[in-house]
Amino acid sequence: MANMGAAALQLRAELRSRFDVPFEAGKRQEKKQIPTGIPAIDKLTGGGIPRGTLTEICGTESTGRTTVTFALLAQTTRRGECCAWIDTSGAFDPASAVEAGVELDRVLWVNCGGNAQHALKSTDLLIQGGGFGLVVLDMADTPDATARRIPLASWFRLRHAAERTGAALVAVTRQINARSCSELQIEMSAQKPLWIGNLLRGLLTKAMSRKHYRCEAVDFIVGK
Amino acid sequence: MQILFACLHAPGNLPLAVECAHGFSPCIEEDPPDTVVFDVRGLEALYGPPEKLAREIERRIGVPASIAIAANPDAAIHAAHGIPGITVIAPGMEAEALARLPVNLLGAVFPERVSSQTAELLDLWGVRTFGEFAQLPPLGVAARIGDEGVLLQSLARGESHRQLRPIVDPLAFEAELELDDVVESIESLAFIVSRLLNEVCARLAAQSLATNEIHLSLTLERASFKQVPLEHIPDHYVTLKLPVPMLDAKAFLKMLQLDLNARPPAAPVLKVSLRAEPVKPRRTQHGLFVPSSPEPEKLELTVSRLRHLVGEDHVGSPRLRDTHRPDSFYIRGAYTTHSAVAEMPLPVKAPCLCLRRFRPPRAAQVIVVNHQPVRIAAPSIGGRVVMAKGPWRTSGEWWKQNQWDRDEWDVALESGAIYRLFQDARAGGRWFIEGAYD
Numbered sequence: 066m067a068n069m070g071a072a073a074l075q076l077r078a079e080l081r082s083r084f085d086v087p088f089e090a091g092k093r094q095e096k097k098q099i100p101t102g103i104p105a106i107d108k109l110t111g112g113g114i115p116r117g118t119l120t121e122i123c124g125t126e127s128t129g130r131t132t133v134t135f136a137l138l139a140q141t142t143r144r145g146e147c148c149a150w151i152d153t154s155g156a157f158d159p160a161s162a163v164e165a166g167v168e169l170d171r172v173l174w175v176n177c178g179g180n181a182q183h184a185l186k187s188t189d190l191l192i193q194g195g196g197f198g199l200v201v202l203d204m205a206d207t208p209d210a211t212a213r214r215i216p217l218a219s220w221f222r223l224r225h226a227a228e229r230t231g232a233a234l235v236a237v238t239r240q241i242n243a244r245s246c247s248e249l250q251i252e253m254s255a256q257k258p259l260w261i262g263n264l265l266r267g268l269l270t271k272a273m274s275r276k277h278y279r280c281e282a283v284d285f286i287v288g289k
Numbered sequence: 290m291q292i293l294f295a296c297l298h299a300p301g302n303l304p305l306a307v308e309c310a311h312g313f314s315p316c317i318e319e320d321p322p323d324t325v326v327f328d329v330r331g332l333e334a335l336y337g338p339p340e341k342l343a344r345e346i347e348r349r350i351g352v353p354a355s356i357a358i359a360a361n362p363d364a365a366i367h368a369a370h371g372i373p374g375i376t377v378i379a380p381g382m383e384a385e386a387l388a389r390l391p392v393n394l395l396g397a398v399f400p401e402r403v404s405s406q407t408a409e410l411l412d413l414w415g416v417r418t419f420g421e422f423a424q425l426p427p428l429g430v431a432a433r434i435g436d437e438g439v440l441l442q443s444l445a446r447g448e449s450h451r452q453l454r455p456i457v458d459p460l461a462f463e464a465e466l467e468l469d470d471v472v473e474s475i476e477s478l479a480f481i482v483s484r485l486l487n488e489v490c491a492r493l494a495a496q497s498l499a500t501n502e503i504h505l506s507l508t509l510e511r512a513s514f515k516q517v518p519l520e521h522i523p524d525h526y527v528t529l530k531l532p533v534p535m536l537d538a539k540a541f542l543k544m545l546q547l548d549l550n551a552r553p554p555a556a557p558v559l560k561v562s563l564r565a566e567p568v569k570p571r572r573t574q575h576g577l578f579v580p581s582s583p584e585p586e587k588l589e590l591t592v593s594r595l596r597h598l599v600g601e602d603h604v605g606s607p608r609l610r611d612t613h614r615p616d617s618f619y620i621r622g623a624y625t626t627h628s629a630v631a632e633m634p635l636p637v638k639a640p641c642l643c644l645r646r647f648r649p650p651r652a653a654q655v656i657v658v659n660h661q662p663v664r665i666a667a668p669s670i671g672g673r674v675v676m677a678k679g680p681w682r683t684s685g686e687w688w689k690q691n692q693w694d695r696d697e698w699d700v701a702l703e704s705g706a707i708y709r710l711f712q713d714a715r716a717g718g719r720w721f722i723e724g725a726y727d
Contacts (some may be wrong), residue, residue, distance in 0.1 A: 127705060133640070155647070169607050174607050176604075195583065258707055
């Protein structure tokens with residue numbers, strides 16, 4: 066058996082010298098990412114939101130969660146990819162999306178009218194079908210008690226489907242719900258609104274990422 | 290294999306003649322009056338020599354008819370019209386076989402080919418039979434009668450090389466089934482619909498076609514509507530409109546099932562009819578560098594399921610209307626995937642602050658001091674206003690009933706949340722929260 070192992074190692078070494086192909090079995094390949102177009106977030110996440118897994122963007126109202134997600138949606142649609150926005154509470158504003166640079170032609174919007182179960186089922190149907198570059202599950206207005214009742218198995222099923230189809234699955238929530246099922250967690254917290262004259266020009270916000278048990282934080286401004 | 294054509298002339302019995310011809314060949318030409326010509330090549334193996342085949346045709350039609358078999362359709366037609374009973378003309382013997390037929394038969398069988406002047410001229414020349422016409426010098430006939438004369442002389446000699454002009458059935462992609470017993474459950478109905486769908490899809494596939502519209506019609510049992518007059522009892526209709534041409538019977542069945550589950554028929558079903566609109570199938574060549582998109586067939590089924598789950602008008606691609614009215618958009622139901630060339634990503638810029646809308650806007654109690662909101666209270670929202678900027682007046686479409694006229698404010702509460710607030714002049718100055726900036 067030891068001889069066979071040595072022979073396999075020798076064979077791999079010879080093949081590696083001839084072909085530029087990794088032969089190490091079980092080595093996990095680095096996931097591709099979709100940049101958000103927000104330099105602070107892209108730097109924080111090491112290049113953007115990863116494809117083929119579940120990412121959570123959470124925070125309370127007026128912390129910039131939707132703005133960051135719209136920026137990600139704009140980047141994805143501008144690349145020609147199809148996206149789906151599963152809207153639990155029907156809060157999606159097409160005018161804001163267009164202003165953020167989203168191409169609405171490539172967005173499939175599912176308005177679940179406040180029903181979280183329908184939102185989860187819709188996400189499952191869409192992500193299992195494949196072909197979408199980005200699937201957003203917007204549960205930003207779902208009460209904490211309802212969101213906490215979603216079993217981990219449901220999140221795991223969604224993440225597994227994202228891994229299989231290669232779509233970036235982003236859940237926008239009030240607090241972290243998927244826990245270990247999400248590979249990247251971005252927690253947003255508002256610092257203060259920025260007023261210029263009589264206009265609301267933006268929001269100074271703080272984003273903290275949790276990835277592989279490492280935490281990093283960055284302050285940035287959303288708004289013009 | 291020798292090419293042979295059979296002509297069946299049955300005065301007054303054309304439908305019978307057509308039906309009989311269909312029993313021998315799918316390639317049938319119908320020629321007035323009361324004549325059909327069909328291709329009988331290769332039937333020797335089944336019926337023996339042409340004489341036996343002619344007797345078999347005579348036996349099957351069952352009514353008095355003239356039958357002729359020849360190597361070309363025109364010779365067979367002339368023989369069937371001019372010679373009663375059965376006539377079999379060996380190849381190359383057409384001129385001899387037709388020689389005794391009266392020359393006016395040319396005009397009687399094909400009136401469009403023989404002008405009245407030509408018929409008169411032949412009569413003046415004393416030409417009475419096909420044989421006499423065939424013996425005239427061809428150059429002389431061409432010089433005196435022209436192309437028409439040349440054509441007629443070749444017909445009189447039994448020389449023709451034309452193809453049959455077969456009857457083509459109009460393409461109908463329909464199927465229906467009348468039931469002996471009524472069907473009450475959707476599951477049982479699905480089996481019947483599946484059978485009809487397979488039948489129609491097979492017909493479409495045979496013609497290399499697909500469909501983008503399917504109509505299902507269910508005739509309901511009249512006895513179930515005791516209080517309603519018979520003429521007012523409606524059939525149950527289901528129409529599937531697809532954004533792309535498809536030919537997937539299983540997907541169609543699932544979509545019809547979803548629709549029937551959402552809107553079940555009001556009574557047991559007596560008859561099921563299905564019709565598909567034929568269209569050319571979708572052919573696309575994807576580029577190597579174009580991002581992948583959902584398969585249209587699979588996506589359509591998924592969207593149907595989503596519509597069944599969340600409602601018909603809650604799924605689709607949003608489109609902004611060309612107006613300044615707040616929150617004015619519509620949903621384009623038929624979502625299609627795009628295969629456009631990938632564009633460059635957006636240049637890096639500061640993202641604009643987005644709004645999360647409350648639909649409908651939440652009614653709020655607002656305390657105003659010095660024309661500024663200082664405190665708001667609404668369901669699950671409330672608190673002291675720490676910053677308020679406004680008012681921004683917006684109005685429009687004053688010539689319509691549903692005009693809008695309001696003053697908007699951006700307000701930040703002490704909780705840190707920022708909302709868009711508006712006072713609606715059309716609603717008696719009531720306050721509403723339109724959404725939250727996020």
